[in-house]
Amino acid sequence: MDARESRLVTSGARAAPGVSRRNFLLGVGAMGSAAALGLTSCGTPLAGASEQTDVAFWHLLTGPDGQILTTMLQQFMSENPNIAVDQTALEWGAPYYTKLAMASVGGRAPDLAVMHVTRLYGYAPGGLLDTWDLDLLEELGVGADQFPERVWDKGLYSGELKAVNLDMHPFVLYFNTEVAEQIGQLGEDNMLTGIDTPEGFKETARAMAEVTGRHGLAYGFLNDPSNMWRMFYTWYRQMAPAIELPEGGPMVIDKDAALRTLEWIVSLLDDEIASSSNDGGTAIAEFATGDAGMFMGGVWEIASYRDQGLPFSMQMIPALFGDPVAYCDSHSFVLPHQSTPDPEQRRAVHELIAGLLQRSLQWAEAGHIPVYLPVLESDEYAELEPQSNYAEAANYAVYDPEAYFTGSGADFHNYFGENLQGVYTGAVPPERGLQGFIDQINQLLAKPSPL
Known part of the structure; x- marks a missing residue:
């Protein structure tokens, strides 16, 4: 994965x-x-x-x-x-x-x-x-x-x-406890506070950016379609039911919620809250070196951050748009x-x-x-x-939609990245990128399953 x-x-x-x-x-x-x-x-x-x-x-x-x-x-x-x-x-x-x-x-x-x-x-x-x-x-x-x-x-x-x-290994939020303490948002339970609304999340990230001198949030997506999908599906599922991929098609998706999700993600990648051009390795290093106060990634980074002596803690990604969601495998x-x-x-x-x-x-x-x-x-x-x-x-x-071509190591995430990376970088309008993804998946669904 x-x-x-x-x-x-x-x-x-x-x-x-x-x-x-x-x-x-x-x-x-x-x-x-x-x-x-x-x-x-x-x-x-x-x-x-x-x-x-x-x-x-x-x-x-x-x-x-x-x-x-x-x-x-x-x-x-x-x-x-x-x-x-x-x-x-x-x-x-x-x-x-x-x-x-x-x-x-x-x-x-x-x-x-x-x-x-x-x-x-x-x-x-x-x-x-x-x-x-x-x-x-x-x-x-x-x-x-x-x-x-x-x-x-x-x-x-x-x-x-x-x-x-x-097990389950979810997409989660890491945060630097020292930075959180400096901005007055480290709770008594050692959890990050003040991030339970979209506005509060952005304000927290900007406050952290002032402390770190770089960014508030480290997130890598460039040439990393799986990480692009993880963030998208986390926020999307807070707004809408699961995407369905029935044999014969078409994809069942709430387009309005998908567009709102993409617009929210792009608003975070403003080079203040988060970089508009980070790949996965750069984002991991940015948080490790203290250049970002938060990091969104998989739980498997915990060992390397602990070995480096980084002052950090972790929690679920906040439910900003509805019910809590833990995208995982x-x-x-x-x-x-x-x-x-x-x-x-x-x-x-x-x-x-x-x-x-x-x-x-x-x-x-x-x-x-x-x-x-x-x-x-x-x-x-x-x-x-x-x-x-x-x-x-x-x-x-919350897991990937069910189809023969989805899941970790399959092609579904690549299809998402091929169509949506330009949206994340700001080069492609969200409507065009989303429709390209939907059209590509519908072509697959229209074909007989190889199974």
């Missing part, structure tokens, strides 16, 4: 002490097969129990996320020596999703995979995903009542559970289709994801909101700052 996940950091597979020669050779054979597909096996060692159920696990999580996941897997295997997990990390984006689809079609699917839940409609309709066993999940302590309703329901397709969400667990799945492996996979959900407090370290309620509502999570400051976002989750 973002540049954070595109930095692939892997290490070679290694056998744990005590692993049998047969299991080691099987692991080497698996590495050879993975190499043929361009995959890289991460450093989760195979456990050495004499009778094990092996679980092949594909994901696209690297960097800090990959390290945390590896720790969670190792802890799970140490407590469940009858299950050995062989994790394989692939390059983020189109390469991952293409290989996952090919593996499901070609009979080489792993037992378990991670998928952005917004990609569900590109896989479930074509039979590329199997259904989770609700009874077995319930036996293991995983069910609809242990998740925020919006997040659980997002994993359903045609009434069947196709994805179990591990979720890392979810899916069962790539297997024609004859092994019952023991399937049970082991269900046990594995239950174990990872129960350990998801660790996952929150990277900024993600753990959506398993026993963790989300725990005292331990409440003590995490600034993560717990935006925990309520789980109740206001």
Whole structure:
């Protein structure tokens, strides 16, 4: 979903002490097969129990996320020596999703995979995903009542559970606590005050710009269509219902609300409140160096800002135009289709994801909101700052419109950027950019779905 996940950091597979020669050779054979597909096996060692159920696990999580996941897997295997997990990390984006689809079609699917839940409609309709066993999940302590309703329901397709969400990672507001204190808007709860109206938000940003000497808000969009869409859909959904993309078309969109959204965004990009020409990296650096008092971005930047010693906190983007909205995606667990799945492996996979959900407090370290309620509502999570400051976002989750071409790493965001970047820079009237986007999507909808 973002540049954070595109930095692939892997290490070679290694056998744990005590692993049998047969299991080691099987692991080497698996590495050879993975190499043929361009995959890289991460450093989760195979456990050495004499009778094990092996679980092949594909994901696209690297960097800090990959390290945390590896720790969670190792802890799970140490407590469940009858299950050995062989994790394989692939390059983020189109390469991952293409290989996952090919593996499901070609009979080489792993037992378990991670998928952005917004990609569900590109896989479930074509039979590329199997259904989770609700009874077995319930036996293991995983069910609809242990998740925020919006997040659980997002994993359903045609009434069947196709994805179990591990988290939600929303688009949020970061702010410099020292700058907020200097302008007198740091609340007793360490939250930014005075930003609950459009006028108040702009006044706050201008006051912060006077302190920083540059901008009040750091926001990057240039050549970053996903970030353009994140901001647009956040404000739009405060004003209007979800955009719908029915097969055959046309797009269902409130054009008046969309135009008001675009006009609002352009009004922020005035080179005082925010730069009219920032890309993603420049905006991230602008906030890190104290040249902006606020920053809008994904929760995954939390680790780098903390490592730099930046005085900052985080909260949901304010509801300026209606109900609160947390535009997001979720890392979810899916069962790539297997024609004859092994019952023991399937049970082991269900046990594995239950174990990872129960350990998801660790996952929150990277900024993600753990959506398993026993963790989300725990005292331990409440003590995490600034993560717990935006925990309520789980109740206001808003995802991409549902279509085979939407979701993280798909082309939908690119279509938006191709038509709307000129609007953001002020070179194209909002009406023309919006209509170009609508026309392009309607052309896609008018064609038969490839699924």
